[in-house]
Amino acid sequence: MSTINRTAFDETLVSTGERLEERSRPAVISLENFSTLFDRLPIGAYRSSISGRQLRANAALVNLNGYSSEAQMLASVNDISTEWYVDSHRRDEFKSLLARDGHVVAFVSEIYRHKTRERIWVSENAHVVHDELGQPLYFEGTVEDVTHRLNANHLIESSERRFRSLTEKAQVATVLCDPLGKMQFVSAAFERLLGFPAALVEGANLFDFMHAADAIEEREELKRVALGTNSGVESIMRFHHADGRVRRWASIANNCLDDEAVGAIVLHFRDVTDSQLAEERLRHLATTDSLTGIANRARLEEAMASAIEAAKISGGKVALVFLDLDHFKVVNDSYGHAFGDKLLHTIAVKLKQSTGWNNVVARLGGDEFAMLIPQLTSTDALASICQNILQLLAQTTRIDGFDVSANASAGASIFPDDASSPAELLQHADLAMFSAKTNGRNTFRHFAPALAHDAKARGTLVNELRAAVAQQQFEVWYQPQLDLSTHRLIGLEALVRWQHPTRGIVLPDEFIATAEDQGLIDEIGTYVTEQAIAQTARWSKQCQLPLRIAINVSAQELRGKAYAERLQNTLRHHDMPPDRVDIEITERVFVDTHTYALEALNHLRMLGVKIALDDWGVAYSAISYLRKFPVDIVKVDRSFIGGLPDSANDRSIVRALLALARDFKLRVVAEGIERPGQLVFLQAHGCREGQGYFFSKPMPAAEIESRWISAC
Ligand code: C2E
Ligand code: CA
Ligand code: CA
DSSP: OOOOOHHHHHHHHHHHHHHTTTTTSSSHHHHHHHHHHHHHSEEEEEEEETTTEEEEEEEEHHHHHHHHHHHHHHHOOOOOHHHHHHHHHHHHHHHHHHHHHHHHEEEEEEOOOOOOOOEEEEEEEEEEOOOTTEEEEEEEEEEEEHHHHHHHHHHHHHHHHHHHHHHHSSEEEEEEEEOOBEEEEEOHHHHHHHHOOOOHHTBGGGGGGOOHHHHHHHHHHHHHHTTTSSSOOHHHEEEETTTSSSOOOOEOOOTTTTTTTTTTTEEEEEEOOHHHHHHHHHHHHHHTTTTSSBBBBBHHHHHHHHHHHHHHOOOOOEEEEEEHHHHHHHHHHHHHHHHHHOOOOHHHHHHHHHHOOOOEEEEETEEEEEEEEEEEOOOHHHHHHHHHHHHHHSOEEEEEEEEEEEEEEEEEEETTTTTTSSHHHHHHHHHHHHHHHHTTTTOOOEOOOHHHHHHHHHHHHHHHHHHHHHTEEEEEEHHHHHHHTEEEEEEEEEEEEEETTEEEEGGGGGGGHHHHHOOOOOHHHHHHHHHHHHHHHHHHHTOOOOOOEEEEEEEGGTTTHHHHHHHHHHHHHHHHOOGGEEEEEEHHHHHHHHHHHHHHHHHHHHHEEEEEEETTTSSSOOHHHHHSSSSSSSEEHHHHHHHHTHHHHHHHHHHHHHHHHTTTTTTEEEEOOOSHHHHHHHHHHHHOOEOTTTTTOOOHHHHIIIITTOOO
16 A cells, blocks of 8 residues: 655645646636635545556545545555456446546446445546646546435336336326326326227327217316316216227326426326226116116105205295005906006006106005106196096006006195105105095095194004904994885895994994005905894894895905805805895996906806995996996985985986986985985886985994884
8 A cells, every 4th residue: 555645745736736827827826726626526536646546535535435534545545446446347447448538427337435345336537637748647537426316316217117017007097198188198008998009099189089078078177187276086987998888987187287207187097887887787776666667766755855955946846746556456466466567567657658858757666656846837737737647547558458547546745835855745745645545536636734634643543443453343333225115124234333442433434445545444344244144144034024235345355256255155154145135336346446346246146146336326437337347236326316306417317327227127226315305206216225314324233123123
């Protein structure tokens, strides 16, 4: 190791200075300046002899080599060039470059910090200083630690590599574009997910790949992203796949326009087509009635909620029509469920056809349907809409070879007039429907507040009626039927009474409809039939008269053969001849239950039982049913008898009915005879049998016995 003393060192500097001094003055100042600059340079600087001995090293270089002073360093360094380079070839390269060109620029190599042997990267500049004769005097050079910079570059490179491989393999497509959608970078996933070749995608506009309908909004959104006024929420848009399919992509946009490294809007896209479709399928399932394909209750509730929200803002009206088919259960039970399902489907189709596109038709379950009218123009319009629906349903449709028509009861309520919430709207339309049902069915009712009270009472009634059936609180009363000319007892009509524990006697008009709806009518009817036949058989024996018994039967009871079979057993058991039993049905049996009633009635007739058409002449074509259906007896409705003999209208109706019955060779029974004048008129026009308060009110068996049976 060679040692250099400080004096020799200074001499070199001074002599250099003297050489410079000759060309430019004042030399001393410039010398001092140079020395300061040299020492303060932030990068390492040195001067070394041609033989490689270090003559000077500035503070930065001393520091770079791990020393604390120049003297210390110079004392420690023997031949820096051989001790420095990690790869010794670098030293040879350095020397040969310097020899060839006279300088070396940005020569980057890995070196050892001289003192600590720690490996670092440096960038060197060096040149040879010559004397006037062109002889090399010494070397000067700078040394800069570039380890950090290299590492940084290395990091950039590897992060670039990582970025590429991530974006290429990713399921998320990345696009860098300008605020107008011109794409500056498109990741491989973009091409892959859409099936377009890279060449087609590069430099293209993002919106060229997007569904036109979505592009309109998304162009605006991209501008908002550029301005920083977008919502930042993931949005979903449709893209065209190369194969023509439409894909749904969820996108998130980041404004990196101000980020020097990016300078673009960065969009990440995820293909969500499958999950979206699955979600939609689920939603569809969840909101569609599987039987009819129309909306279900959930969908209706949604639609009601949004219609009401909209109406709150617009001040408009929302109407809900609630429809319940009359006697659907009977159809279902007698024709089978498959038939019932077809009928429901037909009704759904009719309802959909009958209504505007923005109305929602839903099946709420069973035979209940609803129609939501989100923008009702007027209350009057509602009534005619409902009437039209009922008429449409009443038109016959052919199902499995049967001509079927459906009657329904409709109820309606209006937001905000009748209800303030979706739930209330539905509830009140339901109440109105129920009111239509109890008012004779096949009609329409608008909600009225009183119905809400009725509903409460009905709830109580239903509960009490169930208890009544369970505890057998029913009793059969009888009303005598007489020969109008002799005033002799020929038979009795059985009329049920409910012995209510607190209210006393409750009349059938108050509970029969509910019993029918609640499926309780079979039990009540069976009881009445049993009692009435047993009682009449006993009375007949008692007074040695072939007394007849008339029993009222609801349509529901005539499903299948069960009723006829039970009746047959009862008749046998009490030794009652079947031809002394009149089964009273109303015309509604035919209207509501169609052909199956025919079967049941024929079955009863085969037993020998007579069929009586009750309330004859009231609502339907009196003649057509007589032709179509097996009827033995007609009971002229008491509403016509009531007007006799004063009302000309009633007189002519009754005359016509009696004539008709004669033509069809039917027995006629007049109901509701209250006054002698009525009796006289009926007798005069050939009516032979009748009943009414004029002769007797309905009475419990014991009273009938004491007043009528023991007397004959
Ligand atoms: P309906 O078959 O028309 O029965 C005749 C009704 O007229 C009875 O009312 C009777 O009390 C009433 N009536 C009889 N004579 C007169 C009169 O001179 N003037 C007036 N104003 N009314 C008279 P009720 O007992 O209240 O029965 C009402 C309805 O309930 C019956 O009408 C019938 O359709 C039904 N019903 C009665 N019992 C049964 C039953 O066991 N099963 C079924 N399914 N329905 C029944
Ligand atoms: Ca009757
Ligand atoms: Ca009647």
